[in-house]
Amino acid sequence: MFMLDEIVAHKRIELERKKKEASAARLRDKLAQARAPRDFRGALKAPGISLIAEIKRKSPSKGEFRAEFKPEELALAYEAGGARAISVLADEAFFGNGASVVEQVANLGGLSLPVMYKDFIVDEYQILEARAVGADAALVIVRSVPDDKQLAELLALAGELGMGVIAECFTPADAERALGAGAGIIGINNRDLQTFEVDIRRAGQIRALLGGDIVTVSESGMHSRSDALQAQSEGFDAMLVGEAILSAADPGAAVRRFVGREAEGTAAGEAAAGKEGVPG
Numbered sequence: 001m002f003m004l005d006e007i008v009a010h011k012r013i014e015l016e017r018k019k020k021e022a023s024a025a026r027l028r029d030k031l032a033q034a035r036a037p038r039d040f041r042g043a044l045k046a047p048g049i050s051l052i053a054e055i056k057r058k059s060p061s062k063g064e065f066r067a068e069f070k071p072e073e074l075a076l077a078y079e080a081g082g083a084r085a086i087s088v089l090a091d092e093a094f095f096g097n098g099a100s101v102v103e104q105v106a107n108l109g110g111l112s113l114p115v116m117y118k119d120f121i122v123d124e125y126q127i128l129e130a131r132a133v134g135a136d137a138a139l140v141i142v143r144s145v146p147d148d149k150q151l152a153e154l155l156a157l158a159g160e161l162g163m164g165v166i167a168e169c170f171t172p173a174d175a176e177r178a179l180g181a182g183a184g185i186i187g188i189n190n191r192d193l194q195t196f197e198v199d200i201r202r203a204g205q206i207r208a209l210l211g212g213d214i215v216t217v218s219e220s221g222m223h224s225r226s227d228a229l230q231a232q233s234e235g236f237d238a239m240l241v242g243e244a245i246l247s248a249a250d251p252g253a254a255v256r257r258f259v260g261r262e263a264e265g266t267a268a269g270e271a272a273a274g275k276e277g278v279p280g
Ligand SMILES: O=P(O)(O)OC[C@@H](O)[C@@H](O)c1c[nH]c2ccccc12
Pocket: 054, 118, 119, 120, 141, 168, 189, 219, 220, 221, 222, 240, 241, 242, 243, 244
């Protein structure tokens, strides 16, 4: 079975169990008490290219990223380094996190960035859960929701709850479906979630087919400041980066290099970026 299909199949079983533990009605009660949502879309649209820095314990293609996984420390280091938003995997089975990690980060004292709940969303229950744990945004993988009406409903629900939502695409056809469903932010994944193959030219090629005023995010496989500048020149408002910063000895410093706050353009800076930015 292809990877994305396997994860989604697993997700559906997990959802049945979760719905028994906490009904959608109970989540609606909980989300009424969540802190007010922060402006995710506005954060992505700020001048220059915005970095959405990711928190995940592991991934199916790369395994564990850090000897010690400390989500709260990472979040604060990302904000101090100049990230404009934080993405936290909500998936436990394949990425090692769980919704409780999203909740921890979203409600972390001293953190002011918007936080995105990142999961394989196939049901409105997950959008409710995202807001209930305090997330400001969610990501919906267009391919995992083959029904157009359901896709539009999921995006609309996130909007009604005051959240931003990235509609993640992999092909031009995905992007067309996302726009048809009313997506306000389009993410384009350089990684094929079925095979895990990465081609960082992919997002730019698909970006070129879209109009100028849609908010867009280049996702996955980016390792250096020059990848960031390339995405910016392709017209992206934001980039989503995980591995390169999660596997750096100093994730805060890795964020600073991505956003150009450190040692830009100097030979020493480039060498350091190369060394830490491209883990083996
Ligand atoms: O770690 P990377 O290669 O920098 O990628 C981050 C992010 O784009 C990737 O984790 C991702 C993008 N879309 C997803 C959907 C599900 C799970 C994971 C993802």
